[in-house]
Amino acid sequence: MSDSPASPLTTADGVPLKVSLRRAVRRSKIKAFLLVSPLLLFLVVAFVMPIFEMLWRSVDNPEVSTHLSRTVEALEGWDRESLPGEEVFAALAEDLREGQQARNLGLLSSRLNYEKSGMRSTITRTARGLGTLEPPYREALIELNDTWGELDTWKLIQREASPLTISYYLAAVDRQLTPDGEIVRAPESQRLHVTLFWRTLWMSLVITVLTLLLGYPVAFLLASLPLRYSNLLMILVLLPFWTSLLVRTTTWIAILQSQGVLNDLMVAVGVIADEARWQMIHNKTGTIIAMTHILLPFMILPLYSVMKTIPPSYMRAARSLGGRPFLCFRRVYFPLTIPGIAAGGILVFILSIGYYITPALVGGQSGRFITNYIAYHMQTSLNWGLAAAIASILLFVVVVFYLVFNRLIGVDKVKLG
Amino acid sequence: MNESLQQERNDSASETSHAAEAHFVRFINVQKSYDGVELVVKGFDLDIHKGEFVTLLGPSGSGKTTCLMMMAGFETPTHGQILLKGEPINDLPPHKRGIGMVFQNYALFPHMSVAENLAFPLEVRRLSKAEIKRKVARALAMVRLENFGDRRPAQLSGGQQQRVALARALVFEPELVLMDEPLGALDKNLREEMQYEIKRIHAELGVSMIYVTHDQTEALTMSDRIAVFNDGVVQQLAAPETLYEAPENAFVANFIGENNRLYGEVTEMIGDKCQVRLDSGETVLAKPVAAGGIGARTTLSLRPERVDIAASGAEASFDNRFRAEVREVIYLGDHLRTRVSVCGTDEFILKTPNAKHYASLRPGQSVDIGWSSSDCRALDA
Numbered sequence: 001m002s003d004s005p006a007s008p009l010t011t012a013d014g015v016p017l018k019v020s021l022r023r024a025v026r027r028s029k030i031k032a033f034l035l036v037s038p039l040l041l042f043l044v045v046a047f048v049m050p051i052f053e054m055l056w057r058s059v060d061n062p063e064v065s066t067h068l069s070r071t072v073e074a075l076e077g078w079d080r081e082s083l084p085g086e087e088v089f090a091a092l093a094e095d096l097r098e099g100q101q102a103r104n105l106g107l108l109s110s111r112l113n114y115e116k117s118g119m120r121s122t123i124t125r126t127a128r129g130l131g132t133l134e135p136p137y138r139e140a141l142i143e144l145n146d147t148w149g150e151l152d153t154w155k156l157i158q159r160e161a162s163p164l165t166i167s168y169y170l171a172a173v174d175r176q177l178t179p180d181g182e183i184v185r186a187p188e189s190q191r192l193h194v195t196l197f198w199r200t201l202w203m204s205l206v207i208t209v210l211t212l213l214l215g216y217p218v219a220f221l222l223a224s225l226p227l228r229y230s231n232l233l234m235i236l237v238l239l240p241f242w243t244s245l246l247v248r249t250t251t252w253i254a255i256l257q258s259q260g261v262l263n264d265l266m267v268a269v270g271v272i273a274d275e276a277r278w279q280m281i282h283n284k285t286g287t288i289i290a291m292t293h294i295l296l297p298f299m300i301l302p303l304y305s306v307m308k309t310i311p312p313s314y315m316r317a318a319r320s321l322g323g324r325p326f327l328c329f330r331r332v333y334f335p336l337t338i339p340g341i342a343a344g345g346i347l348v349f350i351l352s353i354g355y356y357i358t359p360a361l362v363g364g365q366s367g368r369f370i371t372n373y374i375a376y377h378m379q380t381s382l383n384w385g386l387a388a389a390i391a392s393i394l395l396f397v398v399v400v401f402y403l404v405f406n407r408l409i410g411v412d413k414v415k416l417g
Numbered sequence: 418m419n420e421s422l423q424q425e426r427n428d429s430a431s432e433t434s435h436a437a438e439a440h441f442v443r444f445i446n447v448q449k450s451y452d453g454v455e456l457v458v459k460g461f462d463l464d465i466h467k468g469e470f471v472t473l474l475g476p477s478g479s480g481k482t483t484c485l486m487m488m489a490g491f492e493t494p495t496h497g498q499i500l501l502k503g504e505p506i507n508d509l510p511p512h513k514r515g516i517g518m519v520f521q522n523y524a525l526f527p528h529m530s531v532a533e534n535l536a537f538p539l540e541v542r543r544l545s546k547a548e549i550k551r552k553v554a555r556a557l558a559m560v561r562l563e564n565f566g567d568r569r570p571a572q573l574s575g576g577q578q579q580r581v582a583l584a585r586a587l588v589f590e591p592e593l594v595l596m597d598e599p600l601g602a603l604d605k606n607l608r609e610e611m612q613y614e615i616k617r618i619h620a621e622l623g624v625s626m627i628y629v630t631h632d633q634t635e636a637l638t639m640s641d642r643i644a645v646f647n648d649g650v651v652q653q654l655a656a657p658e659t660l661y662e663a664p665e666n667a668f669v670a671n672f673i674g675e676n677n678r679l680y681g682e683v684t685e686m687i688g689d690k691c692q693v694r695l696d697s698g699e700t701v702l703a704k705p706v707a708a709g710g711i712g713a714r715t716t717l718s719l720r721p722e723r724v725d726i727a728a729s730g731a732e733a734s735f736d737n738r739f740r741a742e743v744r745e746v747i748y749l750g751d752h753l754r755t756r757v758s759v760c761g762t763d764e765f766i767l768k769t770p771n772a773k774h775y776a777s778l779r780p781g782q783s784v785d786i787g788w789s790s791s792d793c794r795a796l797d798a
């Protein structure tokens with residue numbers, strides 16, 4: 001072959017064949033890379049980096065170790081049995097004084113407050129009293145706020161000194177750490193996220209099944225009608241895509257609310273009494289109805305693209321072989337559409353797990369998804385660590401679903417549009 | 418194995434009445450329009466005997482598939498009746514007709530193995546497991562694919578898929594099998610092999626077959642009778658020899674085999690012959706087949722192998738003789754194709770055997786050619 005030392009193959013101008021081939025290939029590789037590089041760059045900046053940022057934030061724990069660095073150092077070798085000594089309190093006073101001057105005690109106090117309620121006011125009040133504080137600091141600080149006299153406070157500071165934490169993840173699944181480091185369930189009144197996770201999952205499943213039931217016949221019609229009619233139908237299917245999501249969602253509010261079109265109609269016809277109007281919005285029903293409608297095209301299009309490739313001769317062959325229409329459908333047509341069902345199903349399911357705007361608008365209290373709480377923690381409670389932890393769990397769930405799906409169906413079999 | 422299958426068929430066949438033997442399938446004045454504007458099939462009449470191999474032959478778009486689809490029940494005739502064994506089947510859904518069908522693209526179910534494909538028609542008929550197994554094995558043996566039962570259709574070659582499709586259409590022992598250009602996707606060698614195979618199976622099982630093709634060689638070699646189709650009408654329904662030797666109209670003459678055409682007007686009837694004055698002025702004696710009376714325009718049809726040159730010694734029987742100029746000689750090994758100018762056309766073809774006295778023809782040379790009036794058919798214009 002060309003690498004035999006005796007006679008390396010060369011091109012006409014004497015360059016070894018391998019070298020010139022490599023050169024030619026490299027050039028086309030560089031060209032290909034340059035073509036995709038804008039998108040690649042965009043993806044890295046707008047997608048990959050934020051995901052890593054999010055994953056990092058969900059475990060990042062810098063507050064205590066930076067803002068209470070002296071205290072943390074002084075706490076080293078503490079016996080955890082009795083209150084720490086004067087040098088630790090002195091270090092705390094020093095840290096807080098510095099923090100107050102730099103005006104960055106807020107982060108520290110909220111971080112500690114997540115773990116032990118009341119810590120925010122403890123720190124604020126202590127910082128306010130720092131000006132008149134005289135040694136010995138131990139007595140003075142406990143005098144100022146007796147939280148400093150509790151063993152648990154110091155255990156907490158020591159524990160949270162570590163640069164990484166799992167407490168956001170624990171909070172995301174309604175667990176917490178005791179001062180001694182055991183994982184326990186959060187108090188009943190604070191449990192929320194697990195229920196939301198489950199609700200998000202089962203409602204997404206219901207929405208997926210509904211879109212399948214509604215979308216399958218439409219996709220079938222689309223694939224089997226003559227072109228004239230199927231084009232028209234396709235426009236009807238795509239029309240929602242061209243309408244603003246907000247418009248579609250608020251339209252559902254107008255239709256479904258208790259003084260809305262549907263209720264008015266049913267009262268007028270006499271199906272229901274005026275006092276017994278149905279509550280179809282701002283609850284689970286509203287979320288399911290609106291999301292099913294909004295996600296329907298994502299089911300129809302993959303189904304359609306698969307059905308389009310199934311020649312009508314299969315069904316004809318099955319009929320001519322003696323199968324009744326339904327049997328032919330079940331044995332021949334349906335199995336051939338499974339890749340489309342799988343593609344549409346996984347698409348709608350994953351989209352709906354991560355849907356935010358519609359449940360926020362029509363979901364009320366009972367129809368909210370976990371995503372609405374991610375937004376809440378990011379915008380209102382400003383607990384970004386918790387938001388990141390919930391979002392990471394959601395990402396993990398989606399990846400697991402994807403892998404299971406890939407295992408069962410095979411992503412390569414899936415056709416999207 | 419195949420004998421027993423044939424036996425079963427013969428048993429069931431003997432129960433049917435004699436009338437059904439003669440009129441096994443009948444199309445009576447069937448018309449079909451898809452759009453309500455244009456008739457795709459116009460007044461289609463066909464009568465197929467039991468065990469017959471009938472081919473629908475015609476150019477693309479002539480309505481062959483449409484007729485087959487009406488027979489199978491996937492399209493409804495706009496007018497007319499289709500009878501199967503004397504019973505009208507217009508309102509019978511496809512799955513109750515019991516007609517085997519082979520599709521052009523085979524339509525093997527891709528998600529089932531070959532054996533499952535073959536078992537499908539038996540399962541829907543609720544046969545027992547053991548019997549299904551036996552019949553599937555027998556059908557596979559019939560098409561010589563004994564060891565391919567577990568394969569998926571995608572893992573078979575085109576010819577093998579074709580055999581499976583054939584086996585599937587036959588496995589439930591239908592009395593009638595429809596085939597729509599089943600060999601269209603195969604290469605020439607495989608086509609010929611499969612033509613032979615289909616004929617063999619047809620002879621073995623004695624089923625009736627309606628076969629669609631636009632390949633005239635295929636139609637000529639395989640069929641008992643051929644229905645030449647054009648423009649939604651059967652132009653002629655006859656055995657292959659008759660179609661070739663005695664075409665009834667200009668379309669059939671042109672469509673089947675090679676054909677010299679001369680155009681003119683009938684001037685006189687002389688016994689069983691007629692005299693035609695060609696547009697170029699010459700007078701030709703011909704056999705009136707579908708020409709109108711005196712004064713009617715006509716197309717003369719003449720097979721190239723029925724024309725000879727005067728030096729061959731056979732000219733005594735020729736009542737038509739002309740002087741022609743050789744334009745081109747194409748050497749084809751066993752025979753020569755000579756293009757000459759005669760009777761006002763440059764496209765007149767002679768097909769002559771590669772014997773000594775023909776070999777001297779050169780372009781530009783003048784020769785005397787001739788043909789018998791009985792080979793020259795005066796057809797419609």
Ligand SMILES: Nc1ncnc2c1ncn2[C@@H]1O[C@H](COP(=O)(O)OP(=O)(O)OP(=O)(O)O)[C@@H](O)[C@H]1O
Pocket residue numbers: 451452457475476477478479480481482483484631
């Ligand atoms: N489903 C349909 N809707 C409308 N017109 C059709 C339909 N199927 C066929 N046609 C028209 O009917 C005519 C006959 O079609 P058909 O398929 O029967 O021809 P064919 O003889 O089988 O031709 P080919 O040899 O090309 O298969 C054509 O002009 C075709 O355009």
Ligand SMILES: [Mg+2]
Pocket residue numbers: 481482483597
């Ligand atoms: Mg056709």
